[in-house]
Amino acid sequence: MDSGIVFNVQRYSLHDGPGIRTTVFLKGCPARCWWCHNPESQTSSPQTAWSQNRCISCDACLLACHEGLQPREACRACGDCAEACPTGARELLGSEMTAEQVLHNILKDRMFFEDSGGGATFSGGEPLCQPAFLKTLLNACRAQGIHTAVDTAALCPTETLLDLAPLVDLFLFDLKCASDTLHHQGTGVGNGLILDNLEQLGRVHRNIWIRIPVVPGFNDTTEEMEALAGLAARAAGVRQVWLLPYHGSWTAKPARLGKESAAEAVAARTPARETMEDFARLFTARGLDTQIGGGA
Secondary structure, three states: OOEEEEEEEEEEEOOOOOOOEEEEEEOOOOOOOOOOOOHHHOOOOOEEEEOHHHOOOOOHHHHHOOOOOOOHHHOOOOOHHHHHOOOOOEEEEOEEEEHHHHHHHHHOOHHHHHHHOOEEEEEOOOHHHOHHHHHHHHHHHHHOOOOEEEEEOOOOOHHHHHHHHHHOOEEEEEOOOOOHHHHHHHHOOOOHHHHHHHHHHHHHOOOEEEEEEEOOOOOOOHHHHHHHHHHHHHOOOEEEEEEEEOOOOOOOHHHHOOOOOOHHHHHOOOOOHHHHHHHHHHHHOOOOOEEEOOOO
16 A cells, blocks of 8 residues: 555654664554544544643634534544634644555665664654555565664554565564453453464564553552563564653643543553562563663
């Protein structure tokens, strides 16, 4: 597939794999993690957002809207209101892009990739929700000699994951918790498919970094971290583990989308450095190269 729905192309990314990277965020995800930093990624189609603190009540959006600014459920996400807004209070989140357009953006930073050992990272959402488009992008990067990483929870059919695996230099594999019941409570989906896909991927791929968000009130217990350390140690192909401390910088986003932040998110606080270091020792004790990241 030559086109897909992209909601951001972020240049000079430093936390999405090695070196300096361009991260391409694809729309669509079957999970509903209450701490999701990109809630705009969850739906597969473009959508509009409104920031009240930027709005100057000029009615430019109202004049531009062919539907008369109907309720969100009636919005066609055409982007006319966002284009007309002088302050950026209205935004269009997601648009159709061709693989050629995405590659053009990636290649702008080729010099930085070569100097830093970086490349392109495909994230989301769940990028494997657009497998044909993702495959086209991976092939395009490979043809240009661009290092590729895919940030995924592997919420996809196993055959889809294995089909793409030979085109991916690095998998950033997201694990939330070991317990299926807890995973369902926190994300709306179980983790059976995820764990099975990790096992299957490890049989054919030898460069997997596991990334674990440490989320207060969800998985921030010694028992859960010990269980995750066991899963990571048993999985083949795992080179590193990254523990990502939760932070609440995203909590204003749901209001822009006409939603409420989860009560858990409002109450959660960033884990203390000492807590993160204690958790990291559970992983290093199993021989895993473990890093504490910038946040999740």
